[in-house]
Amino acid sequence: MSGIQAAEACANCGRESSDAVKLRYCTACRLVKYCSVGCQKSHRKQHKKTCKKRAAELKDERLYNQGHERPEGDFCPICTLPIPIPMNEHSAFMVCCIKRVCFGCSLAAQKRGMFDCPFCRTPMPRDGTELIAMVQKRVDAKDAAALKFLGDQYYYGYNGLLKNVQRAIELWREAAELGSINAHFELGNKFDSGEGVIQDKAKAVQHWEMAAIQGDIESRNSLGVNEINNGNYERAVKHFLIAAKMGNEVALGNVNKMFANGLATREQYAEALKGFQDSVDEMHSQERDEGTTVCRDVQREEIAREIANRNRES
Incomplete structure (x- = not known):
């Protein structure tokens, strides 16, 4: 019986698909079909090893083949460019419209005399x-x-x-x-x-x-670190490569360390470096550089005030 024919018959009892017999895939591996829950249970011991292996393969395919593009929330809604990581150091979260606006666009709005939310124009909150x-x-x-x-x-x-x-x-x-x-x-x-x-x-x-x-690149880097800790170096470098090419400098550094320790190839490090630089170039603008410098100073002042207030309260 060919593989295609086998897939159209119950893996346990051999009953073929018909109007009266509806076969359903094993949801974990999707390699075989069953005509009933009873047949699936009866076949479980025989199928378990193959099923587990294929399920792991499918999970890895999804894990490594998806998430290569950053999610919508990582893009400034005004200039539409991806925001550098860590985003809280390069953008502000607008509680009025629940949008994250890059510092470049925030500064550009302020230069035009606009001190409300640069995206939805709602007045900014006056205090905490x-x-x-x-x-x-x-x-x-x-x-x-x-x-x-x-x-x-x-x-x-x-x-x-x-x-x-x-x-x-x-x-x-x-x-x-x-x-x-x-x-x-x-x-x-x-x-x-x-x-x-x-x-x-x-x-x-x-x-x-x-x-x-x-598409969360910080989570991707964390998965790489976890694999390093478990001694799974090939899996780790895959995660780091994805994250580095999406603009995560920490992941790039991790590929560099792996290369220095003989755990990643020169080609992999070169791939990570080029991908990272391409990503940085996509996120870069003169306005963002200026805005980040100015807004970071403001953030530091706000944090200092917050600490001072806590000290007074304590």
């Missing part, structure tokens, strides 16, 4: 209390990005909120369930370290994988 109130409206509407942002505020104790890691994790969980890629990354970090949750390396990897296949 007003900012939290604005984002809370989006949280109440179950906006995944808003939930992630509010979780960040609780985690760091920003904008008048008391630091509350457990509350942050609750918000990140909800955000992840609603599709937040960045929330998956944060949860992966917490399960990896055991901060605020019971340490679970397998769950950490699951969250990073969920984010990586959707």
